[in-house]
Amino acid sequence: MSALAQKQVFKRPDCLKENLFHFCPGCHHGLVHRLAAEAVDHFGLAASAVAVIGVGCGVFLYDYLGIDCCEAPHGRAPAVATGLKRARPDLFVFTYQGDGDLAAIGTSEIIHSANRGENITVIFVNNSIYGMTGGQMAPTTLAGQKTTTTPAGRNPASDGYPIKMAELLSLLPGSAFIARVSCHTPRHVRQARQALRRAFQAQLEQRGFAMVEFLSACPTNWRLSPGQAVERLEHEMIPAFPLGIFKDY
Amino acid sequence: MTGKMLLKGSVALAKGAVDAGCRYYFGYPITPQNDIPEYLSEALPRVGGVFIQAESELAAINMVLGAAAAGGAAMTSSSGPGISLMQEGLSYLAGSELPAVVVNITRSGPGLGGIVPTQGDYHQATRGGGHGDYRLIVLAPYSVQEMYDLAGEAFRLAFRYRNPVMILGDAILGQMKEPVVLQGKKQQLEAGSWALTGARDRPPRLIKSLYLKDGEMTVHNWKLHQKYGEIKAKEARAEVDCPPCCSLVVVAFGSCCRIARTAVDRARRQGLRVGLVRPVTLFPFPEREIREAAARAGRVLVVEMNTGQMVDDVHLAVDGAAAVHFKGYPGGEVPAPEQILVEIEKIIAEGGLQACRR
Numbered sequence: 355m356s357a358l359a360q361k362q363v364f365k366r367p368d369c370l371k372e373n374l375f376h377f378c379p380g381c382h383h384g385l386v387h388r389l390a391a392e393a394v395d396h397f398g399l400a401a402s403a404v405a406v407i408g409v410g411c412g413v414f415l416y417d418y419l420g421i422d423c424c425e426a427p428h429g430r431a432p433a434v435a436t437g438l439k440r441a442r443p444d445l446f447v448f449t450y451q452g453d454g455d456l457a458a459i460g461t462s463e464i465i466h467s468a469n470r471g472e473n474i475t476v477i478f479v480n481n482s483i484y485g486m487t488g489g490q491m492a493p494t495t496l497a498g499q500k501t502t503t504t505p506a507g508r509n510p511a512s513d514g515y516p517i518k519m520a521e522l523l524s525l526l527p528g529s530a531f532i533a534r535v536s537c538h539t540p541r542h543v544r545q546a547r548q549a550l551r552r553a554f555q556a557q558l559e560q561r562g563f564a565m566v567e568f569l570s571a572c573p574t575n576w577r578l579s580p581g582q583a584v585e586r587l588e589h590e591m592i593p594a595f596p597l598g599i600f601k602d603y
Numbered sequence: 604m605t606g607k608m609l610l611k612g613s614v615a616l617a618k619g620a621v622d623a624g625c626r627y628y629f630g631y632p633i634t635p636q637n638d639i640p641e642y643l644s645e646a647l648p649r650v651g652g653v654f655i656q657a658e659s660e661l662a663a664i665n666m667v668l669g670a671a672a673a674g675g676a677a678m679t680s681s682s683g684p685g686i687s688l689m690q691e692g693l694s695y696l697a698g699s700e701l702p703a704v705v706v707n708i709t710r711s712g713p714g715l716g717g718i719v720p721t722q723g724d725y726h727q728a729t730r731g732g733g734h735g736d737y738r739l740i741v742l743a744p745y746s747v748q749e750m751y752d753l754a755g756e757a758f759r760l761a762f763r764y765r766n767p768v769m770i771l772g773d774a775i776l777g778q779m780k781e782p783v784v785l786q787g788k789k790q791q792l793e794a795g796s797w798a799l800t801g802a803r804d805r806p807p808r809l810i811k812s813l814y815l816k817d818g819e820m821t822v823h824n825w826k827l828h829q830k831y832g833e834i835k836a837k838e839a840r841a842e843v844d845c846p847p848c849c850s851l852v853v854v855a856f857g858s859c860c861r862i863a864r865t866a867v868d869r870a871r872r873q874g875l876r877v878g879l880v881r882p883v884t885l886f887p888f889p890e891r892e893i894r895e896a897a898a899r900a901g902r903v904l905v906v907e908m909n910t911g912q913m914v915d916d917v918h919l920a921v922d923g924a925a926a927v928h929f930k931g932y933p934g935g936e937v938p939a940p941e942q943i944l945v946e947i948e949k950i951i952a953e954g955g956l957q958a959c960r961r
Contacts, residue, residue, distance in 0.1 A: 404801070425699070425811040437671070440670065
């Protein structure tokens with residue numbers, strides 16, 4: 355086959371830097387970063403996008419994405435994104451937040467940003483545990499799941515229940531697009547890619563608040579091998595956090 | 604806008620901010636400062652600006668952070684308890700070197716306290732209040748005119764130094780009405796090559812306060828320290844009224860200084876040689892002005908509407924060169940001029956007449 359006949363079908367997204375990811379083996383943050391970079395490239399947003407980064411394992415997003423970035427205090431990324439987007443509506447503004455950031459300390463900010471219909475896009479990574487601080491209980495930790503602060507397993511009677519943010523936010527009139535996806539198989543990655551594009555499209559069409567919740571494995575803090583972690587995600591997390599599109603404009 | 608108007612202090616401040624170029628306001632209601640958001644909710648959209656009533660002070664200060672990161676001239680306002688909630692954001696603004704203006708129309712505390720005017724937030728304002736090694740620039744208006752003027756000055760300083768600026772008012776200054784001369788002098792609040800505007804034809808930019816690599820944080824801390832040093836050297840301001848041969852200098856700020864002013868005037872009419880120094884900037888603290896006045900008079904009386912906070916800074920400034928007396932009125936007790944006059948007379952009587960040091 356001549357060189358001319360070859361067509362490149364897969365490459366590093368243009369806005370994804372060549373730095374090596376710092377993530378643990380089997381962690382899905384790297385995949386979510388890549389999907390975010392693909393979406394930025396897809397819509398040609400590298401020169402107009404600003405990522406607002408919450409606190410957690412995703413905090414170093416700026417080491418990997420070649421776009422303007424702003425750190426936000428823990429949980430406050432939707433408020434920072436609100437200020438940015440309102441000041442510069444021509445910018446494309448998305449947040450990148452973990453479950454502790456978005457579903458515990460930042461519940462007020464995420465709910466009210468959605469309720470105001472802020473024209474921002476939220477990338478939410480739910481791995482049911484606090485990764486960066488070493489494996490403590492997250493608001494999304496499953497009932498019975500052992501963490502360093504629920505050594506006997508999360509007991510809903512005293513520790514509360516895993517919180518379902520996608521379902522919750524889809525009830526608000528200000529939200530335009532809400533989906534929960536996973537990227538533990540190639541098929542799921544393709545679905546996740548489509549959902550994230552739709553969430554980007556929502557902002558570009560000024561439809562209001564859009565969020566994609568990514569279920570993610572955390573082998574290190576789940577104390578599992580990467581393979582076992584994918585099994586757990588499939589058989590324990592997805593039944594507790596059903597995948598799907600909860601709202602579409 | 605130019606001309607002269609009779610304005611309430613809070614409204615004058617809000618007007619001063621808009622006239623100075625402020626276009627973004629984010630805030631959460633709290634007494635006694637609600638005239639500021641109420642005024643801006645109407646005034647900002649009229650000039651193409653943005654007003655958002657946030658869900659909390661936490662959200663408000665972080666919306667300010669976002670707008671500032673985009674290069675916008677943004678502000679918020681609150682009172683004691685709300686300012687406490689904003690300390691996290693203030694620390695991040697300082698660490699990220701972003702310009703912003705935060706107004707504290709103080710009420711009494713600690714806790715829910717009361718809505719009466721006090722100066723109990725002096726330490727919180729001048730010592731940073733949030734975590735980490737940083738400083739706010741703190742301005743202390745004492746008239747409705749200064750509420751208007753210092754709002755503009757706050758934005759100038761915020762953009763000049765890429766640092767959050769606090770205006771420390773109180774319920775008296777916020778609620779009283781006085782004539783105000785409007786300058787109508789719009790200044791250029793230009794964001795530099797740090798604002799997040801999209802990486803078009805330039806490398807991506809990053810606004811952050813996280814420094815994990817070896818030595819990075821130390822470098823950043825010294826850099827901030829150097830900036831605060833420049834602010835100290837260039838921006839300290841005080842109003843000094845010390846006639847020759849004073850035997851006592853009164854130091855007071857904000858609304859408390861209005862009362863002290865009356866007391867000092869009465870003391871002078873009685874033939875007592877009393878000076879007055881009013882810090883306009885609380886950080887940087889006008890150390891030189893106070894040290895010189897104190898050294899000449901030999902005696903200082905600090906009057907505050909709290910149990911003693913600025914007096915610490917006066918001690919540091921005077922550094923033993925004069926005796927420092929203090930009279931405090933906490934919890935909403937607003938002193939009458941006669942009460943301060945009694946203190947002045949007492950100190951001068953106790954110390955006896957002294958030879959003119961100058």
